[in-house]
Amino acid sequence: MTGEELAKAFVDHYYKTFDANRALLANLYQDHSMLTFEGNQFRGAQAIHEKLTGLPFQQCRHVISTVDCQPSGMPDGMIVFVSGTLQVEGEQHVLKFSQMFHLLKGPTSFYVFNDIFRLNYA
Template sequence: MAFDQVKEQFLKHFYAVYDSPDRSNLAALYRGDSLMTFEGAQLQGVEAIMKKIVELPFKTIQHVVSTSDAHPVIGVDNNEAVFILVMGQLKTDDDPPHSFSHSFLLRKDATANFFIANEMFRLVLHHG
């Protein structure tokens, strides 16, 4: 599967689940050695990552992807890894929308399914 197809399918699924009432279904996308940086907090493993995601205080979340780019990872054969960068708008509850940047490194596991090996998320906030 071409890396652009991986990107499109992954982002559609990831944000649909993330924006649903039950974010715990994202657990299937992580593995024990997955790494996430969320607003500067570094987390490792399914349990720690899911704790952070599930405990976010928002009742409603909506991600709107403005742009996304993907590359196959150089030195990894057969599209075994894909790097994805996303820019978009995040709307939570009654708060105004905020811009965000989100990156993923997807790798294939032993069953040839992609999982999130590395992830970084930041709101794009400008401070005077």
């Protein structure tokens, strides 16, 4: 699998899981993982899980516009940069967002070490 294939497979898996049952996203983070969500910082799978499951909507749908990736310099490390739109239940308008992930290889699979999310307000 090339880096690009890995990045696309990760992005596909991440947002499908987010939209279907985002509690399961916690499996993609470890204790030293970091999330910056709209400027608020969370550290560790548990804190990230609480933030993601506590978001004030139940149903949502991500549509991905672009996926870019580069090796990060860490062993097997990969930076993935995503842009797309997010439709939240009860909202007429879609929200544009950008998000970056730094994926590292764990004992059994890749996990998210860095995660930064921002809405792109019009």
